[in-house]
Amino acid sequence: MAPTATSDAVKFNVSQSVASAKYDALGPLVVNSxxxxxxxxxxxxxxxxxxxxxxxxxxxxxx
Structure with a gap:
């Protein structure tokens, strides 16, 4: 079952100035080549x- 709200997502701040991203229980998206x-x-x-x-x-x- 997929999450229904943005509040179900987890946010990781991977550095002070580079990037942050949200992902749900399925994990982060991978951008392939x-x-x-x-x-x-x-x-x-x-x-x-x-x-x-x-x-x-x-x-x-x-x-």
Whole structure:
């Protein structure tokens, strides 16, 4: 079941001045090299530390 409200989203501020993004229980969107969007399939099984690390990499890559 998909979240119904923006308040269901979590916001990570990955740096003081670079970027922030919101994601829901499905995890952050990944911008692929061909411009398509996807999600990380194992996001729900990741630990909070793994999620933070993965999110930092994705923010840099998605820019």
């Amino acid at each position: 061909d411009g398509t969007l996807s999600r990380i399939t194992n996001w729900p099984e990741m630990t909070p530390t793994e999620r933070e690390r993965t999110f930092r990499v994705l923010v840099a890559r998605n820019q």
